[in-house]
Amino acid sequence: MTTTVQLGGLLGEALAANLRGRLAHFIVDEHSPAIALFAPERRKDNREGDWYGEHAGKWLVAAAKAAARSADDALRTGVLRVADYLVSVQEPDGYLGTYAADHRFMRPQPPKPVSWDGAPSVRTWDIWTHAYLILGLLEVHRHFPAARYLDAARRIGDLCLHTLTAGGIDITELGNHHGLSATVLMDPAAELHAVTGEPRYLQLAELVLRQADEHPELALLTRALQGADVSTIATGKAYQLAWNLVGLAKLHRATGKADYRRAVEQAWRSIREHHLTLGGGPWGGVAHRSREVFNPAGVFSPYGYVETCSSLAWIQLNRELLAITGEARYAEEIERTAYNDLLGAQAPNGEDWCYYVFPNGKRVHTTYWRCCKSSGAMALEELPALAYARDDDGTITVNLYGAGSASFASDGGDELRIEQDTACPYPDDVRLRIALGRPMRFALKLRIPSWATGATLAVNGEDAGIALVPESYATLEREWHDGDDLVARFPMQPRLHRAANRNVQESRAPDGSAVRQEVLRFEYAAVTCGPLVYATGLIDGFKVEETLRLPDAPIEQWLALQPPATGGLPRIVLDPGYRAPLEFTPYFATGGRVDGSWRLSWLPLAPDSPG
Numbered sequence: 001m002t003t004t005v006q007l008g009g010l011l012g013e014a015l016a017a018n019l020r021g022r023l024a025h026f027i028v029d030e031h032s033p034a035i036a037l038f039a040p041e042r043r044k045d046n047r048e049g050d051w052y053g054e055h056a057g058k059w060l061v062a063a064a065k066a067a068a069r070s071a072d073d074a075l076r077t078g079v080l081r082v083a084d085y086l087v088s089v090q091e092p093d094g095y096l097g098t099y100a101a102d103h104r105f106m107r108p109q110p111p112k113p114v115s116w117d118g119a120p121s122v123r124t125w126d127i128w129t130h131a132y133l134i135l136g137l138l139e140v141h142r143h144f145p146a147a148r149y150l151d152a153a154r155r156i157g158d159l160c161l162h163t164l165t166a167g168g169i170d171i172t173e174l175g176n177h178h179g180l181s182a183t184v185l186m187d188p189a190a191e192l193h194a195v196t197g198e199p200r201y202l203q204l205a206e207l208v209l210r211q212a213d214e215h216p217e218l219a220l221l222t223r224a225l226q227g228a229d230v231s232t233i234a235t236g237k238a239y240q241l242a243w244n245l246v247g248l249a250k251l252h253r254a255t256g257k258a259d260y261r262r263a264v265e266q267a268w269r270s271i272r273e274h275h276l277t278l279g280g281g282p283w284g285g286v287a288h289r290s291r292e293v294f295n296p297a298g299v300f301s302p303y304g305y306v307e308t309c310s311s312l313a314w315i316q317l318n319r320e321l322l323a324i325t326g327e328a329r330y331a332e333e334i335e336r337t338a339y340n341d342l343l344g345a346q347a348p349n350g351e352d353w354c355y356y357v358f359p360n361g362k363r364v365h366t367t368y369w370r371c372c373k374s375s376g377a378m379a380l381e382e383l384p385a386l387a388y389a390r391d392d393d394g395t396i397t398v399n400l401y402g403a404g405s406a407s408f409a410s411d412g413g414d415e416l417r418i419e420q421d422t423a424c425p426y427p428d429d430v431r432l433r434i435a436l437g438r439p440m441r442f443a444l445k446l447r448i449p450s451w452a453t454g455a456t457l458a459v460n461g462e463d464a465g466i467a468l469v470p471e472s473y474a475t476l477e478r479e480w481h482d483g484d485d486l487v488a489r490f491p492m493q494p495r496l497h498r499a500a501n502r503n504v505q506e507s508r509a510p511d512g513s514a515v516r517q518e519v520l521r522f523e524y525a526a527v528t529c530g531p532l533v534y535a536t537g538l539i540d541g542f543k544v545e546e547t548l549r550l551p552d553a554p555i556e557q558w559l560a561l562q563p564p565a566t567g568g569l570p571r572i573v574l575d576p577g578y579r580a581p582l583e584f585t586p587y588f589a590t591g592g593r594v595d596g597s598w599r600l601s602w603l604p605l606a607p608d609s610p611g
Contacts, residue, residue, distance in 0.1 A: 005069075005384040008403035010425065010588075014343055014350075014380055019066050019075065021350025022377045027059045028078055030085035034059070034369075037098045038089055046100050051125035051371065053098040056086065057132025058374035061139045065381040068143035076144070083140045086133070087152045094155035096133055097126045105130070105174050105182075106163045117235045117290065119178045119217070127174045127182040130156050134188035138195055150195070157192045160185060161204045164211070171211045178217040180240035183208050186247025190254055205251055212244070220244060224263035230270045231284075231294035238282040238294050242271070242313035249320035261324060268321060271314070272333070274298065277359050278497060278526055278533045278601060279340030279587055280333060281306030282314050291356065300499045302360040302524055302602035308345045308353060308372035311337050312379040319386060322399070328447045328472050331399035332531075334386055338400075339425045340533045342379055343588035344599075345372070352595065353377075359526070359535075359601040360544070363591060388418070395443040397473065401430055401490075401531075416440065425531045425586075426570050427492040427561065434484040443477040444486075451530060452490035459486050492530035494559045494572045496550075499524050499602065523609065524602040525550065527572050527584050529561060534572050534584035535599040537591050544598065549606040551577050 007015060027034050034055040036042060060083060067076040090096045095104060103109070105126040115121040134153045141149040163169050175182025189205035192198070213221040218234045230241055245264050252260035274297040277283050285291040285305035292307045315334050322330035345354040347365060353373040355366035366372060388406035389397040396408065396416075401424040408416045417435040422428050432446075448455055450471035457464040457474060464486075468474050476486075503520035525548065527534045539546040551558045562571040569589055575581040582603075584590075591597025 002409045003390060004407045005387055006405050007384055007387060011383055011402050014346055017348060017350025018377050018380045019070060022373060023063045023066050027082060029081050035082055040089055043098050044100055046098055047103045051128060053129035054132045055374050057136035058378050060136025062377040062381040064139040064143050069384060079140060083149055087148050090152055094159035096156055097129050099126050106167055119235050127185055131185050131188045138191055157201050157204060161200060164207055171208050172215040172218060177237040177240055178234040179215055180234050180237055183212040184243045190247055190250035193254055202254055221263055224267045227266050229297040230267055231296050236294040238284055238292055238310040239307055239313050242317050246316045246320055277306055280337030281341030282310040300501050303358060305356045306341050307356055309375040311342050312375040315379050315382055331447050332450060335400050336531055338383055339531050340587055345376055348593050363595060363597045365595040397445040399447055430488040432486040434480050436482040439479050439481050441479045443475050445473040445475050446488060448472055448474055449490055454491050456489045460484060494527055494529050494561050497526045523605040525605050526602045529572060533587040533601055535587040535590040535601045536582055536584050538598045545604055547604045547606050548576055550609040552610045
C-alpha cells in the first residue's frame with residue numbers, strides 16, 4: 001500500500017517555500033559550511049563545545065522527505081551526495097562527529113563547572129549530533145534505499161552501545177541539562193530497532209533510559225510517573241525534554257511497557273495544561289528562567305519565549321501519541337502548533353526563520369547557523385505524513401484540515417483519491433471528494449475539532465446521521481462510489497480567552513493553618529477563531545500595550561469576524577465602545593511576516609473588566 005499526500009493552502013505554500021528556500025540553499029554538497037565541519041582535517045582540531053553538527057542530520061531528515069515527496073531531482077542529488085560524503089568520512093570505529101579525538105564522547109572528560117541552574121556546563125554535544133545523524137541516515141535509506149546508509153547508522157549505534165557498556169561511560173555525563181541533551185539518544189536507538197529489528201538497539205535505548213532514570217537530578221521515568229510538572233524534571237529544558245519523551249513513546253511502541261506510555265502521557269498533560277501558548281508552542285523564559293526552559297506551572301506572561309526547536313519536538317511527541325492511541329486531541333495539537341507558532345516563525349521566502357516567537361513581541365529573523373532554522377524545516381516536513389492515515393484494515397483518517405489531496409494505491413492496483421477543498425484554517429466548509437476506480441467499502445474517519453460546537457456533516461447533500469462529538473473522530477463506514485461528496489461544517493466564531501499574571505504568597509499562621517494571599521494580579525485577554533490565534537500590530541501604530549475595558553454586553557455585540565478584503569485575510573474586530581475598534585489578523589501573518597514587525601496577542605485588561 002502506498003500513500004501520496006499533496007498539501008495545498010497555507011501548509012502547501014509553507015512546504016513549497018521550505019523546499020526552494022532552506023532545503024535548497026543551506027546545504028548543497030560536502031563544501032557547504034554545515035557539512036564541511038565533518039571533514040577529517042576540520043574535526044581533528046575541534047575542541048569547542050559546539051552543537052553545529054546537528055544541522056547535517058536535521059537537513060538530511062527534512063530534505064530526504066521533501067525530495068521524495070516532490071520528486072525534485074536537484075534536491076535528491078544533493079541529499080545522496082551529502083549522505084555519501086558523510087559515509088565516506090565515518091571512522092573505522094563508527095565515529096561520525098565533529099570533535100577532535102580527545103574530546104569525543106567515548107573519552108571520559110574532567111568535571112565541568114556548574115551553570116545558573118546547577119547543571120554542569122560546557123558539556124560536549126557529540127551524542128546530540130550523532131543522534132541526528134542516525135535519524136538523517138535512516139530517513140535517506142527509507143526513501144532512497146542503499147545498504148551503506150543503514151550500515152553507517154548501525155555503526156553509530158554500535159559505537160554508542162559499546163561506549164555505554166564496555167566503555168564505562170554514563171550517558172548523563174555526555175550532555176547538558178543534567179544529561180537531557182545526550183539521553184535524546186533514546187529516539188534514534190529505538191528507531192534503529194524499528195528499522196532493523198535487531199535487539200541490541202532496543203537494549204541501547206533501554207540502557208539510556210535506565211541511566212537517565214538513575215541520575216538523581218534527572219530521574220526521567222520516575223519523575224514523569226510521579227506526575228511531576230515538566231518544569232521540575234532536570235532543568236526543564238523544553239526542547240530536549242520533549243525529544244526525550246518522543247524516544248520514550250517509541251520505547252513503549254517497541255516493548256508494550258505500560259509505564260512508558262503512562263509517563264509520556266502524564267508529561268504530555270503537564271505540557272498541554274501549563275506550558276503552551278495559545279498558538280500551541282511550548283514556552284518558557286519568564287523571570288529568572290532560561291529562555292528555553294519551561295516556566296513553573298501556573299506562571300503566565302505574554303512575553304514568554306517559544307523556541308521553534310521546541311515546536312518541532314512537540315509536534316513529534318504528538319505524532320507518537322497519535323500513533324499509539326489514535327486520539328483526536330493529538331492531531332489537534334499538531335494542527336494548532338503548525339498553523340500558529342510554526343508558521344508564525346517561518347518567513348514567506350522559506351529561508352528565514354525566527355529562533356523565538358512570542359505571543360507579544362517583535363518578530364526577529366535569526367542568523368545563518370541557528371538551530372531553529374533547521375528544526376522549523378524538519379517540523380514542516382512532518383506534516384504531509386500526518387495529514388492522512390490509512391490503517392491495515394483500510395480505514396482512512398483525516399487528521400489535518402487544509403486544501404490538498406491524498407492518494408492510496410493497493411498492491412492489487414486499486415486506487416483511491418481524496419480531494420480536500422477548503423480555505424481552512426480560515427472560516428470555510430471542508431469539502432471532501434472521493435475518486436475511485438470501482439466501488440469500495442471502507443471506514444472514513446473525520447476529526448471533529450474541540451472548538452467546533454454545532455458541527456454538521458453531509459454526504460451527497462444528505463445529513464450523515466452520526467453523532468459529531470468535539471475532540472473526537474466521526475466514523476462513516478459505507479460503500480463509497482466515485483464522485484461521492486462530503487461537506488463538513490465546523491462553525492468558527494471568535495472566542496475570547498483570559499489569563500492572569502498572578503502571585504500568591506503562601507505561608508502558615510502560628511497555629512499551623514495555611515495562609516494564602518494574592519499579592520499581584522494582571523489580567524489579559526486574547527482572541528482565537530477556529531484553530532487560529534489572532535493578533536494585532538502596534539496599537540495606534542506606536543504602542544506595545546493598550547489596557548482594555550471590556551464592554552458589559554454580550555460578546556457578539558463587540559467582537560465580530562469580518563470577511564477579508566480582496567486578497568486579504570480574515571479579520572476580527574473588537575469594538576470596546578470608548579475608543580476606535582481594534583483589528584486582529586491571524587497571528588502567523590500579522591505584520592506581513594516581515595522581520596521587525598510586531599505581534600500582540602494578549603492585551604491587558606482594566607481591573608474592572610467584566611468577568
